[in-house]
Amino acid sequence: MRKHRKPFSALLLTAAVALTLSACGGGGYTTTKEASADSSAASSAGGTAVIGIVNPPTTFNPLNPNDTASTQAISVMNDSLSVLNDKLEFELRLADAIDTEDNRTFKIHLHDNATWNDGTDFTTKDVEYTLNMIANPSVTSNINLSFIEGLNDSGKLDAGTSSISGFKSLDDKTFTVTTKYPVEMTYFNDGFSGKVRFLPQHVLKDTPAESLDTSPYMQNPTVTIGQFSFVKFAKDQYIQYKANESYYLGAPKLSGLYLKIMTASNLVAQIQTGEVDTNMDRTGLIPVEDFEKVSNMTNVTSSFSPISTPVSVMFNVQKMSDPKVRRALEMAVNRQQIVDKLLKGNGEIVDGMLPSTHPFFDGSIEPYAYDPDGAKKLLEEAGWDFGQVIKFSVPVGNKVREQASELMAADWKAIGLQVEIQKFDFPTLLQKLVSNDYEVGVVTIPYTADPSSVFNYFTPASAMNFTGIDDPKLTALIEKGAKETDTEARKEIYNQVQQYFHENVPQFAMYVDKLMIVQSNTLKGKVGPDALNNLYKWEKTE
């Protein structure tokens, strides 16, 4: 069957901003015209690199990248105003300054050298066009800008309006965005600067909004603004890019780049044969059982990614309504065994939605230890009927996740619970989660630099409220967290949210697995989660 797929919108790479940046207002990343000129003169030295990817991208539409692989394929050729690095901090890209006085009006200056790869200057007209398209009700987009003034709760323009009142162009390279309420810089960048990628107004201005989704440009986006330019997509085989010689941060050193699509077993084989230089972060997963084999290969070096995503066990709180029962189910699971045996030690145990490497992770929370006796006692206290069968919904596609779910079910049976595992393909499971038609389920939810990216799943306003939770206390905390503008105060609020999760257990993390990153000896440059930000610096030696 199919490779593990995470069709969640992959926010991780598209989002967020450095906390430091919010403090010093654009000083974190500097590129000077001199530097650009130097590297342009050096031009492409040649060589091509190949990145192995297991999940094929489905679209090149920057307004609707509805899976991780698509976002990655798009970000090779389209920059956002700022990009997320592997420390979940922000670096400026198409913008060379993002400033705000009141946390409501954000003044953004575009990079002076930024031009589309056909030579046309990149201006606020492109920004305005793109935002208008995202906000147009007839355009499909999974980018929701509802926090910007002038847009409704769905992030769209109301009928009868044709422009966004929260957007103002000051000159060709400067514009402001005004939000409905004050927001912290991370929140703004997570939802806007790091998320939006742009469409060339000069190419698409005559395309009616109704036919933008199906415009030929989306299949063949040759005019873009990024490190590399699109050459072709050989379906199910590879995406071919060539260096964008006019890239505003300096022409890439490579002349070409490929994202090569293959199965996980083939990925390992091609790493061994040297056909692949590195694996894509999160969408080019190397199977755990091959870790040893890969680390013994002499033509590559391997390491572990600093970024990985917790695999969540979700409770439908309407059916599993007693927090004591949910906590008991968490305590009954021997998570150390999952990490030691299944992940061969390459993982960590946390309680909630965020991994320990996340800036908003509350390190003071001690995950529940494995305690089958305590769990049983807690269940008896809660008056649990041990004859009741718990239906446990597990998605197929990721072997480790399936096996871990089976181990977990065995742990539950060991304390006398009746568990029935039901396996579903991902779309079916998703449908069950969305409609709250399950009792206990497993799902992986990606996070971004802003914690609201994961905690927004737990409010009744979200269409994706998997747990069905509707606790005014939690909702208030999450809303307060979103609207707080002081970083430290936000951390404090999200600590309370995490504390709430620890006590009430609407969800707990089964494990956080470390992802292996491979780099061939002939490839020089940064790989892993930061790879796509640094492609233009990559070099290939023979």
Next chain:
Amino acid sequence: MLTYIVRRLLIFVPVLLGITIINFIIVNMAPGNPVDMYIDPNMSPEIIEAKKEALGLNDPLIVQYVKWLGTLLTGDLGYSMSSYAPVAQLVGERIMPTVTLGLAALVLALLIAVPLGILSALKQNTKIDYFVTGLSFIGTSIPNFFLGLALIYIFAVNLGVLPTGGMQQLGGDGGMWDRVRHMILPAIVLATAIAGRKVRYVRASMLDVLKQDYLRTARSKGVHEFWVTNKHALRNALLPVITVVGLEIPILLGGAIITEQIFQWPGIGQLTLQSMMSRDYPTIMALNLIAAIAVLGANLLTDILYSAADPRIKVG
């Protein structure tokens, strides 16, 4: 003959219509829908509803079907609900790879199966016979994915003589030979299973024919044994084989999903899997339609070939 073909083609129409109706119902009965795949906590229920409305997913099933059929009759297969590419383009790009690989596998399989089947029949109950039937058993029972991975390991990773997968080298201007090189391993994997099944058909059929009186007559007239076997016997022995080979064609055209995936062969099988995983209704329907046409077409072709091979059989 011509009226027969025309009549058969006319029967195709109601049959196809029936198939599309059943498929449409089954596809829509599967839980989940294309819009649910837009998963994002910031998606409001309103956007989801609006999107469903725009794609027509809220219409009654019968209305959706009639709309689909209506656009189909104008020659339009619609747009994919996941990539928004025209379905005709998505499918069109994948048909040739699948057809080429399928035909190559079929030819290769017959080149292996027919001589081995004859040999096995001629040497019935000898060590050669046991060896060949044993081989055919292995061919039938070895899983595609295992054979595929094993071949990749041996020929691509260890010996480095053939590529691990894909249809052409990166960049894709390696010419004809490059494509052939990429096709060798997947064709062998597909051919192994087909040949395994066909050897036994050829053998059994040949054994039946070899007992016939007319062969003794031929021999007594002094016809050389080579011609007795390969001309007089083989022609009759191949008749039932034509039928079963005809049945292989739709299987191959439907896309050898596992083989295509292991070798990243950009064919129909891969697309089928992707469109099912994203509940991409228009693409699934188009693929079903093609599979149905392939089955019906292959059946017709089999009947025609049958009458061509055996003058006693008259169609019409």
